[in-house]
Amino acid sequence: MASTVATLLIFGASGDLSSRLLLPALGQLLTRNPDRRVALMGSGAEDWDADTWAETVRTSFATVDASGPAVDAVLASTSYHKADVTSPEELTELFALVEGAPAIYFALPPAVTAMSCAAMLTIDLPAGTTLCLEKPFGTDQRSAEKLNGVLAKLVPEDRIHRVDHFLGRSTVFNLVGLRFANRIFEPLWNSEHIERIDIVYDEQLGLEDRARYYDGAGALVDMIQSHLLQVMAVLAMEPPSTLDAADLRDAKGMMLRATRVWRGSPVKSSRRGRYTKGTVDGRSLKSYVAEKGVDPARETETLAEVTFEVNTWRWAGVPFTLRSGKALGERRREIVVTFKPVPHLPTGLWGVEAPTKLRIMLAPDEMSLELNINGPGDPKELERVSLGATFGEGQLLAYAEVLEGILAGDPSLSVRGDTAEDCWRIVAPVIKAWRKDKVPLDDYPAGSSGPAWWMPLG
Ligand SMILES: NC(=O)C1=CN([C@@H]2O[C@H](COP(=O)(O)OP(=O)(O)OC[C@H]3O[C@@H](n4cnc5c(N)ncnc54)[C@H](OP(=O)(O)O)[C@@H]3O)[C@@H](O)[C@H]2O)C=CC1
């Protein structure tokens, strides 16, 4: 694929996202495309020398066994530049070193990204600059609008990539195939046949030294406001005509514009929790509030659950419950579509009366359709069976899919500006209710399934 980007310039290059996710993604892309040539520049607040950076890149590439001529070319030429990227003067000096059209990747805390973009308003950007911004995009609806205003003055919309790496996950595209390439699902994909939809992303990871970012975000903003709303949009959008950026983003945008907190009540339709000490998969975790960098007074939640409604003909009355949390006993990453009961069960059939459920696992990529059948033994007795399938691994890491779109100048996997603002509008009533303490912050021991009195989902 022809690349429109000559240089990948990472801001926040000394941070976690850069070394753990972005650089491995680049290594994977370069291994698969040995003829591709992209210059790599890193910039960060740390005073790193060239060797420290080169070693960081090499170590990150090694995590995906990156090799080949394109990888060697990057390793031989990559450079690191200490800079305060919120300073117009330092940015100007940095941009003077850039060759060809750069993609600037802000692997920075959101507030620093906003300051860096504002600083760029006062200087010239290299010709053909693409800007790549991480989630969360802004810190609320107003700041997202303001940031969009700044970005619009810097580069055209099609050169702005608001990254949500869940859109790069193979499963999210599998959803598109599953829904729109199978006649048996799409006709049932509405409130007439679906009772509820749950999207769960429970992690075993705890804070993992990310207090500086996470303690200001919490599970709602970190996962639901961005990733899970995007997954929900793909799951529930109207059928797009093509998978081109315009069609896909229109369909997702329309669906999210119709989304509200369930029955307008953030208090009745949201729950929050915070982990106390415990053991997850044999690993002892401190209580969240005892972690370095956490301010207990912030009352940051590590588990969030919110139910939404989608006010369209297709979805009116169907609750969509999104949940994500850290330090949970089981890693559970799935979408559960619960169908309505049949209108009439022939008298005489007995046994299981559970509704049909379609489970789509987000990782590993699998699905199962739970059905009631007449099993062996009593021919009138219903039993539960599960038809399973494995989607298989995506060929690329989610971040590699995202980077591929950036390097090729294709924004289909990026979030459109109005949609990024809308996602804040959707969760704003919940944030407000939680700030006013209208919803209790429940405790759960690390390694448990959450507060014992919460009803399980799916
Ligand atoms: N880490 C992850 O798993 C994921 C992160 N993200 C998103 O990526 C973004 C970055 O997160 P993450 O990498 O975890 O955060 P980190 O805190 O690990 O890294 C942030 C980096 O920004 C640097 N930095 C801060 N201020 C400045 C400045 N003024 N000028 C130059 N550099 C600066 C920091 O340098 P220093 O340390 O010296 O201050 C650090 O290298 C966030 O928006 C997050 O939501 C998204 C998906 C996953």
Ligand SMILES: O=C1O[C@H](COP(=O)(O)O)[C@@H](O)[C@H](O)[C@H]1O
């Ligand atoms: O963006 C984030 O995502 C990860 C979960 O995504 P995964 O692809 O790594 O499973 C989450 O752990 C992190 O807190 C959040 O910032």
